[in-house]
Amino acid sequence: MKDKNSMTIKNQLGRYSDAFENIEAECKKMNEEFTSSILKDSFNKVFKKSAAGKNLFFDAYKEFMTEKQKRKEWKSATVKRYTNIENHLKEFEVNKKYKLTFSKINDKFLTEFTDYCYTTLDHNTNTYARNLGLFKTFMYWTLKKRYTYNESFKDFEKPERVVTEEIALTLNQVQTIFEHKTKSKSLERIKDVFVFQCLTGLRYGELALINEHNVKNNVLFLKEDKDVTKDIREIPLFEISNYILKKYDYKLPLITNQKQNEFIKDIFEDAGFNEIVEYTRTQNKEKTTKEKAFKDRVSTHTARRTFITIMKKKGIADKTIMSMTGHKDLKTFNTYYKVDNIARKDAISEAFGSMELPKLKKA
Incomplete structure (x- = not known):
């Protein structure tokens, strides 16, 4: 039976042979004696051999x-x-x-x-x-x-x-968080940044790019300086998103993504989002069902997913949403859309709600 590594071994031996001939030819060209020491040093260099212990x-x-x-x-x-x-x-x-x-x-x-x-x-x-x-x-x-x-x-x-089952908020839930009275000013800042993300679909790292110069006529013009291949995105603002930006003089109060994720869970807990939700976790062919508190499944990325989900539920065209979120690939974009029970119920009602039960005949 032929060893599965035989081709790799054959190729390696061929490279050793080629290297030997090249080193020998180089020595002849330079009128230099072809010694074992030269061969060893050259092999170490060509084949990246390291010193002992390295x-x-x-x-x-x-x-x-x-x-x-x-x-x-x-x-x-x-x-x-x-x-x-x-x-x-x-x-x-x-x-x-x-x-x-x-x-x-x-x-x-x-x-x-x-x-x-x-x-x-x-x-x-x-x-x-x-x-x-x-x-x-x-x-x-x-x-x-x-x-x-x-x-x-x-x-x-x-x-x-695999398509992961992640949480997306409804418009009413975003409203609830926005109106929630936090215990401190620092938590209020965390909340405002999260809500602003829900209303714009921005990644957390993109929020740092916002300033008074790239907001004109209630439109945020976003250009990623480090990626010249991406077009400028135009994201319309409205009363609440404008309010949040003006509140912080167009410089959102950002902390590290990790800390933002920690504190946003505290806000959701205080706002009463403590119900247990089920979700599936996939590891290759193995799938398990787990439970976790709603607030523990919320992160900065939930805001971006929320923006996309709400827009799609409102019937906004994918192309329009993607022009604001910066997605280029429809397959990736669609992984952000969270179909929940409300959406399924609305779909059934929209499709079959006009049907009526037949009138029952009297006995």
């Missing part, structure tokens, strides 16, 4: 990140994602007692890393799929840079992404 895997990872940032190929969010994966890989080494070297990126690594992500980190399918994809991007880079000739990672298959 972790070439993470050295390469550091070089990978540095190169991408210097070339301005990544947004700050991408840098955070790759930093996060680096931390996961280092923790994986300790947790699984699996020393990471390029030669050990194989089926066993995939099995152990998958188990670590799903079991220890409690990642869902989409998070795992995204991180595995980013890891493979790094591995393709190392292959191009000749840090490795191990191509086993190419067979690592990402699970298909």
Whole structure:
């Protein structure tokens, strides 16, 4: 039976042979004696061999990140994602007692890393799929840079992404939060920022781009400075969204996304959103039903999903909504739309509500 790694081994031996011939030819060209010392040094350079005790895997990872940032190929969010994966890989080494070297990126690594992500980190399918994809991007880079000739990672298959069941607020719930009297001024600021997101569909990170200069005639003109490929988005404002902006002199009181997520849960709890809701959690082929308080499922991203859901329920065209949210891909955009029981009830009523029961005949 032919070993599944035979092609990789054959390719590697071929590269050694080619490198040997190239080094020998270079020595002849320079009238230099072709010695074992020269061959060893050259092989170490060509095949990226490291000194004893040095972790070439993470050295390469550091070089990978540095190169991408210097070339301005990544947004700050991408840098955070790759930093996060680096931390996961280092923790994986300790947790699984699996020393990471390029030669050990194989089926066993995939099995152990998958188990670590799903079991220890409690990642869902989409998070795992995204991180595995980013890891493979790094591995393709190392292959191009000749840090490795191990191509086993190419067979690592990402699970298909699933539509997650996330919460979206109704218009009445947004109104309730907006009118809620918070316990402090700091929480009032948190609440106002959240409501403004619900009324504009902006990502939390985009709120920092707002100032008095990009609001004209009740329209917010949003341009992401770090992404020249994106068009300027025009987001109309109305009485409440204008009120919130003017309240803070067109500079919204922002804190870190993590802290915003923590405090917005406190506001929802105080406003009475404490009912238990069910949701499903998917890890590849395994799906489990879990329960959590409504307020614990709310985050800054809930606001963006709320904007899209309310607009779609009002019958606004997808193209119009996407021009404001900045979505380019309809498939991704549709994952934000939350179909709830109210929407289903309205749909049935709209479709069949005009039907009447036949009049009963008298006996």
